[in-house]
Amino acid sequence: MLMVRIVMLAALAGGASVFAFAPFGIFPLAFASLAVLAGSLQRVPRARGGFVVGFAWGFGAFLAGVSWLYVALHRYGGMPMPLAGFAIALFCAYLALFPALVGGLFVRWRRGGPFRQAALFAGLWVGAEVLRGWLFTGFPWLAIGYSQTPPSPLAGFAPLIGVYGVGGLLAFAAALAAVAPWRRLRGAAAAGLAIVGLGVAGFGLAQVAWTRPVGEPVEVALIQTNIEQGLKWRPERLADWLQTNVRLAREHAADLVVLPETTLPLLADRLPEGYLDELARDVRAAGGNLVLGVFLRDAQGGIYNAALSIGASPSQTYAKRHLVPFGEYSPPLFGWFYDLVDIPMSDQTRGAPDQAPMRLGEQRVAVNVCYEDLFGRELIRSLPEATLMLNISNLAWYGDSFAQPQHLQIARMRALETGRPMLRSTNTGMTAVVRPDGSVSDVLPPFTQGALRVPVQGYAGLTPYARWGDRAAMLLALVAAGVGVAGAPRQPAGSLKTVSG
Known part of the structure; x- marks a missing residue:
């Protein structure tokens, strides 16, 4: 029963993430949704369970976010209603495989303290979104970084590391919020400063005019x-x-x-x-x-x-x-x-x-x-x-x-x-x-x-992203994932939850 509740919570959190995007634009909900996903994964002991939880989050997110494809298939494409509904469900299930991959690998490889785990989650998230945006010609719609257009402070990072990099920073902050030992003063202060620091840095970068x-x-x-x-x-x-x-x-x-x-x-x-x-x-x-x-x-x-x-x-x-x-x-x-x-x-x-x-x-x-x-x-x-x-x-x-x-x-x-x-x-x-x-x-x-x-x-000139493309975000993701898995014993499931009360 516990696993069922975790899966249902993840699916609801995924579905709620659509409200972070336009037309609603409640951008903090993306942070909350990913934090629920990362927190749910903390309660799963095996990679198989992490895959299921990640899949549930992804299926909820994409079913809520891209179900408008049904209009094209049924209303204008003439596909029968049941078949169009099945096709959309099948497509959303395919898209859900990418957060499922994040969930399974995160549970399999997580180790060390909160910052290591958050880095691993962020690195895996970027890797999965880049893969989704490339495989079979790519479908990067609803990449989580799109939810962070202005007035989100993370928008300031977009001219440097693009939408995937912004999504990676969001995933890092959300995972850190989920796994940090908030009842320990030192741990809470470090996590809080890191999360707030990202927002402050993004706000500062937004004041830079990269082109003229x-x-x-x-x-x-x-x-x-x-x-x-x-x-x-x-x-x-x-x-x-x-x-x-x-x-x-x-x-x-x-x-x-x-x-x-x-x-x-x-x-x-x-x-x-x-x-x-x-x-x-x-x-x-x-x-x-x-x-x-x-x-x-x-x-x-x-x-x-x-x-x-x-x-x-x-x-x-x-x-x-x-x-x-x-x-x-x-x-x-x-x-x-x-x-x-x-x-x-x-x-x-x-x-x-x-x-x-x-x-x-x-x-x-x-x-x-x-x-x-x-x-x-x-x-x-x-x-x-x-x-x-x-x-x-x-x-x-x-x-x-x-x-x-x-x-x-x-x-x-x-x-x-x-x-x-x-x-x-x-x-x-x-x-x-x-x-x-x-x-x-x-x-x-x-x-x-x-x-x-x-x-x-x-306008003329080049932003850093225009020079580097997605390579910068991919490199940062690789480093983050490496930091997350290297140099520390594997963190048993639920131990951080126990430490934080």
Whole structure:
């Protein structure tokens, strides 16, 4: 019965962690959730039990945090309800294997005092999240560090060690809070100073300007088309959508006008003759440039989810390089999946890994498409040349769910890591401008049609993260895990709990 209660507590703590992320933003809950997990693991004597407890935490966290995928599979993909529910449960179970790995290895290797154990927990946590963000092309959504965007004091560490490093510091502090001997004055003082010290250091680092403004501000119009996903691909509505894009581009001519991902729901070579010239006419006449999401086809027949620029500067393209499994391409042996769902343009080709930023007037704009901004290590390839980061997205697939605010929070972390403004033009939300310090300067209400017109300043220079990428966080994690397992006898289960009363 004790083990059942521990597993249930871990699952509830995992589920509660979703409230640390957007749209709720109660960032201390991430600390509390991980502290409950680490404390629960202290009560487990064997690695097998640690694996089960970690799995329970992960299953609760991901089921609460990414269940919006069900909307895409059932409502828009046409997958039967029971099968869509089973698919989401299976996917969450896969994601839960990573915290399960942390739990099992932590119980197996824990030894020494509170600081050693906290270091081991943090090192394992970073390793598991990095692995989750890489294996099978990666799914780093809800990496725990995303919950620590401003006003969390740990946000100050993001320009140095990125989202994984921030998550590692959070895991260290939470585990230390869980295992420290709080009834012993010396132990309590050491743990308390360490936890508070991390917050103070993060606050101080947040005052550092890692990059600098460059050039004159540009007038940007980020357009939100608000075309309902269930209607977007209907042939009888195509003329309406083409005209909607023309109207919005004309109404909001600026130095840089952006239309969202796949705003034109057909291949560019099938557009009516002269349509692109008509779309960009007013923007070009004003000396500006238009960037839009559209499908492009190469000479070999490959189809790309791309961004195309037209206007006063020479036309340029960016092709999405990090595709979404099951949505934009079929992994090997999974062709049967497409017999169960109806996803348009689901057989796409990857863009080249190193694509230069678009030269639009005086700005160098690094474009990324939707899901790509989850991968900070890939976005920094455009630095230091890029002065602005631009994400175009279509989250209409996920309806009115946590997906939109969670994705904006991810963009906030990318702005912190790169020291660049992150511009977002989306179909249904959330269209926004994020400052280099991770704060949101302007945002459109979701599920409305319009444009966000704001002056935006370009930035130059490199943050430490832009130089090192995830290597710094991985190195720190390796050192922390090594410190946690070396040089001390294994700590028996429950002994720290006994010491602390």
